[in-house]
Amino acid sequence: MIRVAVLGAAGRMGGTVVEAVRAAPGLELVAALDSGDDLAEVRGAGADVAVDFTVPTVTRGNVAAMVDAGVHCVVGTTGWDEESLAQVRERLRDRPEVGVLVAPNFALGAVLAMRFAEQAARLFESVEVVELHHPDKVDAPSGTARHTAERVAAARHAAGLGPVPDATSQTMDGARGADVDGVRVHAVRLRGLVAHEEILLGNPGEQLTIRHDSFDRASFMPGVVHAVRRIGTRPGLTVGLEHLLDLG
Numbered sequence: 001m002i003r004v005a006v007l008g009a010a011g012r013m014g015g016t017v018v019e020a021v022r023a024a025p026g027l028e029l030v031a032a033l034d035s036g037d038d039l040a041e042v043r044g045a046g047a048d049v050a051v052d053f054t055v056p057t058v059t060r061g062n063v064a065a066m067v068d069a070g071v072h073c074v075v076g077t078t079g080w081d082e083e084s085l086a087q088v089r090e091r092l093r094d095r096p097e098v099g100v101l102v103a104p105n106f107a108l109g110a111v112l113a114m115r116f117a118e119q120a121a122r123l124f125e126s127v128e129v130v131e132l133h134h135p136d137k138v139d140a141p142s143g144t145a146r147h148t149a150e151r152v153a154a155a156r157h158a159a160g161l162g163p164v165p166d167a168t169s170q171t172m173d174g175a176r177g178a179d180v181d182g183v184r185v186h187a188v189r190l191r192g193l194v195a196h197e198e199i200l201l202g203n204p205g206e207q208l209t210i211r212h213d214s215f216d217r218a219s220f221m222p223g224v225v226h227a228v229r230r231i232g233t234r235p236g237l238t239v240g241l242e243h244l245l246d247l248g
């Protein structure tokens, strides 16, 4: 039995994870913490794995505390950058047996969409990313869109492609979205949406659109449960659920 603690348990994702863990064979929910609760409860409850769906401002501190306590981490919260990931790697030096997964998206379709975009990137002159989310989301652009754009940019760079063509010289602030490593990322916030992403790739006379839709937070649960089951066998820092899937 894998003993699981959920951090952010009263939130939209955390509440869904609590139910998924309760329903998953081989997993036992031993702690459900939200803001104001003492992280020491995780250790006290004997958790093997902590799942973090909190807020970008607290997730780094939570992961640091979990690593120090020898608890594996599955992290879905956004807000991670190269610097904060490097801090986790540094912290894991004293705890080489601990595994930490930071995944911008646990939906299997979203993981595939990112992979497909990365594969297509070197074959197209133009690319832009559009993410669309519920209006209660606090960060923009989404962690998934940033991750997608970074991977697309790296693939373009590796293929020797130049900058994405763009003649814009007269514009209003924000009209061309955020610039993530040279890839434009646009964020839409709309009541009724959950989590959606489009990667638009263009060549003369053709367009490829890769789109993923999460219509319900249930879409993230198979990935979260899979990660909880696997993280104890994968010491060190892993970024992206794709590394725990056999994608070939």
Ligand SMILES: NC(=O)C1=CN([C@@H]2O[C@H](COP(=O)(O)OP(=O)(O)OC[C@H]3O[C@@H](n4cnc5c(N)ncnc54)[C@H](OP(=O)(O)O)[C@@H]3O)[C@@H](O)[C@H]2O)C=CC1
Pocket (backbone or CB within 6 Å): 007, 008, 009, 010, 011, 012, 013, 014, 033, 034, 035, 036, 037, 053, 054, 055, 056, 058, 075, 076, 077, 078, 079, 103, 104, 105, 106, 107, 143, 220
């Ligand atoms: N990787 C993935 O597949 C997905 C990632 N996400 C990401 O997950 C994160 C959470 O999203 P969502 O559930 O919608 O957000 P919510 O705001 O619904 O949930 C966050 C919860 O964390 C709580 N919280 C705040 N501080 C702490 C703390 N120190 N310790 C424990 N809990 C705390 C909040 O409490 P309070 O409200 O009192 O502050 C709230 O209940 C976001 O970063 C989002 O982008 C979302 C969906 C999928």
Ligand SMILES: O=C(O)C1=N[C@H](C(=O)O)C[C@H](O)C1
Pocket (backbone or CB within 6 Å): 078, 104, 105, 133, 137, 138, 141, 142, 143, 144, 145, 194, 195, 196
């Ligand atoms: O806040 C959300 O809802 C989501 N956050 C993650 C992100 O920022 O990429 C994952 C998914 O898009 C839902």
